[in-house]
Amino acid sequence: MGITTDVAAGGNELVIKVAGRFDFSVHQEFRQAYERAPVRAQRYVVDMGGADYLDSSALGMLLLLRDHAGGDDADITIANSNADVRRILTISNFDQLFSIE
Amino acid sequence: MNRGQHLDEQALQELKAIMGADFPLLVQTFLTDSHQRIVAVSTALESSDADALRRAAHSFKGSSSNLGALQLAELCRLLEERGRDGETGADCPTLLTQLAQEFHHVERELTLLAS
Amino acid sequence: MDRSATILIAEDNASDRLLLSALLRRLGHRVIEAEDGAQALQLFDAVTPQLVLLDALMPPPDGFEVARRIRARSDESFVPIIFLTSLQDPESLAAGLAAGGDDFLSKPYNATVLRAKLNAFLRMAEMHQTLQQQRDEIARHNRYLLNEQEVAKRVVDKVAHSGALQLPNVRYVLSPLALFNGDVVLAATGPLGNLHLLVGDFTGHGLAAAIGAMPLAQIFYGMVGKGFHLREVLREINARLHDILPAGVFCCATALSIDFADGLVEVWNGGLPDGLLCRGDGLLVPLVSRHLPLGIRSARQFNDAVERLQVAPGDRLLLWSDGLPEAAGAGGARFGEQRLLEICGETPVAERFDVILDAVHRFVGGEGQVDDLTLVEVTVVPRAEFAGAVPGRIADAAAQKWHLVFALEAESLRSVNPLPLLLHFLMEVPGLRSRSGQLYTVLAELYANAVEHGVLRLDSALKRTAVGFARYYRERERRLQRLTEGQVRFELDYHGDHNGGVLCIKVADSGAGFDFEAWRDGSTPDHYAGRGLALLERLGIRLSVPLPGNCVIVEFRWNDV
Numbered sequence: 001m002g003i004t005t006d007v008a009a010g011g012n013e014l015v016i017k018v019a020g021r022f023d024f025s026v027h028q029e030f031r032q033a034y035e036r037a038p039v040r041a042q043r044y045v046v047d048m049g050g051a052d053y054l055d056s057s058a059l060g061m062l063l064l065l066r067d068h069a070g071g072d073d074a075d076i077t078i079a080n081s082n083a084d085v086r087r088i089l090t091i092s093n094f095d096q097l098f099s100i101e
Numbered sequence: 102m103n104r105g106q107h108l109d110e111q112a113l114q115e116l117k118a119i120m121g122a123d124f125p126l127l128v129q130t131f132l133t134d135s136h137q138r139i140v141a142v143s144t145a146l147e148s149s150d151a152d153a154l155r156r157a158a159h160s161f162k163g164s165s166s167n168l169g170a171l172q173l174a175e176l177c178r179l180l181e182e183r184g185r186d187g188e189t190g191a192d193c194p195t196l197l198t199q200l201a202q203e204f205h206h207v208e209r210e211l212t213l214l215a216s
Numbered sequence: 217m218d219r220s221a222t223i224l225i226a227e228d229n230a231s232d233r234l235l236l237s238a239l240l241r242r243l244g245h246r247v248i249e250a251e252d253g254a255q256a257l258q259l260f261d262a263v264t265p266q267l268v269l270l271d272a273l274m275p276p277p278d279g280f281e282v283a284r285r286i287r288a289r290s291d292e293s294f295v296p297i298i299f300l301t302s303l304q305d306p307e308s309l310a311a312g313l314a315a316g317g318d319d320f321l322s323k324p325y326n327a328t329v330l331r332a333k334l335n336a337f338l339r340m341a342e343m344h345q346t347l348q349q350q351r352d353e354i355a356r357h358n359r360y361l362l363n364e365q366e367v368a369k370r371v372v373d374k375v376a377h378s379g380a381l382q383l384p385n386v387r388y389v390l391s392p393l394a395l396f397n398g399d400v401v402l403a404a405t406g407p408l409g410n411l412h413l414l415v416g417d418f419t420g421h422g423l424a425a426a427i428g429a430m431p432l433a434q435i436f437y438g439m440v441g442k443g444f445h446l447r448e449v450l451r452e453i454n455a456r457l458h459d460i461l462p463a464g465v466f467c468c469a470t471a472l473s474i475d476f477a478d479g480l481v482e483v484w485n486g487g488l489p490d491g492l493l494c495r496g497d498g499l500l501v502p503l504v505s506r507h508l509p510l511g512i513r514s515a516r517q518f519n520d521a522v523e524r525l526q527v528a529p530g531d532r533l534l535l536w537s538d539g540l541p542e543a544a545g546a547g548g549a550r551f552g553e554q555r556l557l558e559i560c561g562e563t564p565v566a567e568r569f570d571v572i573l574d575a576v577h578r579f580v581g582g583e584g585q586v587d588d589l590t591l592v593e594v595t596v597v598p599r600a601e602f603a604g605a606v607p608g609r610i611a612d613a614a615a616q617k618w619h620l621v622f623a624l625e626a627e628s629l630r631s632v633n634p635l636p637l638l639l640h641f642l643m644e645v646p647g648l649r650s651r652s653g654q655l656y657t658v659l660a661e662l663y664a665n666a667v668e669h670g671v672l673r674l675d676s677a678l679k680r681t682a683v684g685f686a687r688y689y690r691e692r693e694r695r696l697q698r699l700t701e702g703q704v705r706f707e708l709d710y711h712g713d714h715n716g717g718v719l720c721i722k723v724a725d726s727g728a729g730f731d732f733e734a735w736r737d738g739s740t741p742d743h744y745a746g747r748g749l750a751l752l753e754r755l756g757i758r759l760s761v762p763l764p765g766n767c768v769i770v771e772f773r774w775n776d777v
Contacts, residue, residue, distance in 0.1 A: 056419040060464030063512065067463045072517075092468065092487040093508050112324065119327065120238050127238075131231035159273060163302055164229050166324040 003029040007039055014041035016065075019050030022058040022085075030061050034068055044069055049080035054088050066097060077101055107206045112169030113214065128215040131168050132208055135161065139204060142180060142197060146189050154193070155184030170207045176200045218331070219338040220244040224265035226256035226282060227300060228274045232323070236269065236300070239327055243334065253277035257285055265295065266341055267334065269321070272301035272312065280315040287316035294344040296337035300325075385595040385602070386413070387569055399537050399590040400429050404440040407650045409476065409602065412440045412449070415592055416469040416510070417488060417537040428467055428511065431456045442643070443650045446473040446482055447520040450510070454518045457511030466511040470503065470535050474527070476599040481533065482522040486510055489538055489553065494565055496530040500557065503533070531596040532565055539588030540572075545579040555579075569593045616645075616712060623705040629667060630696055635659055638706060645710065647717050647774050654755075655772070661752055662723040662768050663704065668692060670725025670766050671702035702726050716775035722767060729765030 003026055006015040016033045018026070034044070044065065048054070066074045077099040081089060089100055120127050138161040145153035162177035180196050183189070223245050227233040237247045248263050250256035253274050260268065268286065270279035277285070283297050296318045303309065304322075312320060319333055388401050398418035405411055414436055418428050432453055439449045450471055457467060468487030474480075485491065487509035493501040507519055527533075536556075543551040556572065563571045572591065620641070624634060639656055642648050648655060668674045672695045678684040702725075709720040749768065752759060760769045 056417075056468075057464075060419050060466070063466070064464045091489060091505050093505060096508055097512070115327065116235070119235070119242060123234075123238060127231060127234050130234050134230050156273060159302065160229055163323040164231050166302070167232055167235055169324070 002026040003033050005033045005037060007037070007041075008045075009043065011039045012041060013043040013045060014039065015045045015047055017047040017050060021053040022048070022051045022061075023053065023055045024057040027057065027061060031064065034065055041069075042075065044074070044076045046076065046078045047080055048078060048082070048085050051085060052082065054085045059088070059092055059094065062094070062098065075099075107170060107172055107203065108210050108214075109169035109171050116169065125215040127168075128211045131164060132211065134164060135204060135208075138164075139197075139201060142200070145184070146193050146197060149189045151184045151187045151189050153184075154189055155181055158184055165207075168207075168211070170203075170211075173200070173203045173207055176203055218244060218335060219342065220246070221266040221334075221338050222246045222248065222263060223267045223269060223334075224248045224250065224256065224259055224263065225269040225300075226250040226253060226274065226279065227269075227271040228252050229271070232271070232300075232325075236325060239325060239330060240334075242327075243331055245334075253279070253282045256282050260286055261289070267337060268295060268297045270297060270299055270317075272299045272303055272308070280311060280317075283312075283315040283317050292348060294341050296341060298333060298337070383411075385597050386411075386592070387594075388590075388592040389573060390590055398429075399539070399588065400432065401590065401592055402433055402436050404437050406440050406473075407443040407646065409599065411474045411476070411594070411602070412436070412446060412471070413474075413535075413592065413594060414469060414471040415488065415535045415537065415590065416467045417590070418467045419465055428457055428461050428465065431460060432467065432510075441649065442652075446471060446484065447522060450484055451515070451518055451520050454510045454513060455515040458514055461511045466509040468505075468509040468537070470505075472503075472533065472535075472594075473522075474533075474594065474596065476597060476602045479527050479529075479596070481525045481527050481596075483525065484520065484522045489536060489541055491533065491535040492557075492560060493525055493527065494532045494534060494560060494568065496528060496565070500560055501525065503535070527596045529596050529598045530565070532568070533594045533596075534560070534568065534572075535592045535594075537588065537590040539590060540576060543576050543580050543589065546581060551576055551579050616710065618710050620708040620710075621705065622708075623703055626699045626702045629671065629699060629702060629704060634706065635663060638708070642708075642719075645712070645717075645719075647712055648719065648772075651772075651774065654757075657755065658721060658752060658757060658770050658772070659706075659723075661749065662721070662770065663706075665749060665768065666704045666723050666725035666727075666766075667696075670727030670729070671699070671704060672696060673727060712774075716773070719772040721770045721772065724767035727766050729763070729767075 002018065002020050002022075004017045004019070006017065007013070008015055014034060014037050016030070018030070020026075034041075046062065046065070062076075062078070066076055069076055078089065078094075079101045081100065086100070089095065089098075094100070116127065117124050138157055141157035142154060142161065145151075145157055158177045158180035162174050162181060165171075165174040165177055176196060176199055180193065180200065183191065183193050183196070220243075223240055225233065225236055225240070225247060227236060227249075228251055233249055233251070237249060240247045248259050248265060250259050254277060256268075256270065257277070259265075268283075270282055272279035274282075279299055279301070283299075286295065286297065297316060298319045298321050299312050299317045300321050300323065301308070301312075302323045303312075303320075309320065318337065321330060321333060383403065386403055390399060390401060400414070400416040400418070402414040402416075403411065414432075416429075416432060435453050435456060436449060439452060444452075461467075466487075470483070470485040470488045470491055472484070473482045481493070483491075483503045484507065485503055485505040486507035487505055490505055491503035493503060495501065503523070506521075506523070513519070541551055541553050541556065545551065555575070559572055559575055560568055569591065573589075576589065622634060622638065624632060635656070638659055639652065642655055643652060669676065672692060674688065674692055674695070676688075678688040678691070704726075705724045707720075707722040707724070709722075711718050749759060749761075752770070757770055761767065762769070
């Protein structure tokens, strides 16, 4: 499974773990992860620890999540990115929209 | 000789069920055909044509078995074997005679059945 | 469930044939009978059965031969062939399969076995047919989609890959391989001679990118052509893309504006890999991506801050989309930024473009095509050398001379506003584009004057008070609606080229006219003359109003050298 989810912080936080390639092939799964989540989270964490690749469609998916999570009011952290993932996030200046750890 | 030896009872029942009103037609066709086949076997033996013997006997074997004439079919099989072995002499004439005789019985039984 | 089919049987034995037909018909099938191989082939062609039962041993062509010939004919349809035979020996059976047979049925015929085999094969044939239909439909759909993409590509190519890209100091490579890779390169020159360049990379390929590329290009060319600043162009593009594109679709882009006269470059990079300014002295200055890609931020939050860099003739700017650093070589290694920088460091400026291309192709090697490769190089040249071709709809390089007459009669005066039309036409003239404001003022005032004082004969004295103003315009409306006769006529006379020119504007009306000179030096109380002419005079525009005074002439001169 490329995408798994976890609920933390007493139901307030949804952690979405991405494993393998974060590209268009996991589009459906990623969307369902937050759309069908058991809780309406206030905070989101996208855990990229297991992800070895990220492309522009993944960036698009992150934007969709941000839209769902309240747009400018969204609280989303992208965690555990490896060097390649971080490079892509930096070039696209996504740190202006997400917290990057 | 009772009918059971020349014709397979069960097979005949099925044939009747399948053909329905056309059963007599099937019998008629078979009998007419069979005459020709016996002639074919005979000719093959006369001209010592083992291949022709094989083919004629094989064909007759098929139709006989379909009509439930098992003994007849067996005799055909033996003649077919002779033909495959390249043999038109030896016991072939004897087998042919037996074949003709068996057919005579089959013919009688089938005709009675079909009437 | 028993399927029903058209079945061809070839059996030379009459009683067997009769029996088999009866069996098949009882099972609900339609039976076509052949007495020998030759007839079987004829009937096969005529009837196209769904299944064939062949007696193996028939006089030639025997069952095996018929099977071979049937297989030779068959296109893609799957017609099961079952041999009727009492042959048991392995050689014969093998020969049967080799001839194209699928199964065997022995004599005596067993109704149950026959039924089972028929069902199995007919089910397979049905599945095969379904698969083929689905495959054909997918293929059809695919062709349709590819065609759509091809159309989209051509549309986008026309819009997005044209403009000033034929300039001698701009070199570029756009990958021809991907049917549509979402990359755009736009170049245009502003009216003041600035070269504007935009390299864009839309997320999503194919049609998704085409949707964004069109407005992007139209806004870019439209605004640059009208003299807008790079920041305003980017702001507008971002706003439009933000509106049209679905969430998750955006455009990484680097835009720059080069003023060759001042030796200044302004750069905005949102999401593309850092570009490079290669100075003549060998210094490499990165053009860093500091912004979010276009289309993500709302208009309110968009950051249009540009970086300003000094440049001199001989300096070069290199831009590329991520296809270049991401180019994959043997073992999945990426070409990378490091390699690019090294090449730039080691290669003379003039050769860099070609060396980079060559290096990427060799890196990718036989692995595959170099997909998604976009590389652009702009060389800074002295202003005098820069012959910026402005994308206009009329040829404007050579000198031009034309004369336009535009007259409005009474009915049109009521309902048509000629000003946008005339102005739009005048904006085709390159030299006039940056003077649109002034031109509009002139045309508007002259027109208002001609209509209100010339044709409608209104007294502008009314306009001096607030109450009078309202009355004036009510009266204007009333007279306009009742107008049956009258005319306002524009005559535009142009002579110029890209260095400068003269535009003579003459606006005449069907009214009685007035004594302009007398009005001017206040020697007449005639208030028919409009405020407008006074305004124009104050703007320093020279008017001449030959008697009888129902025609005003303005001469517009300009010089861009």
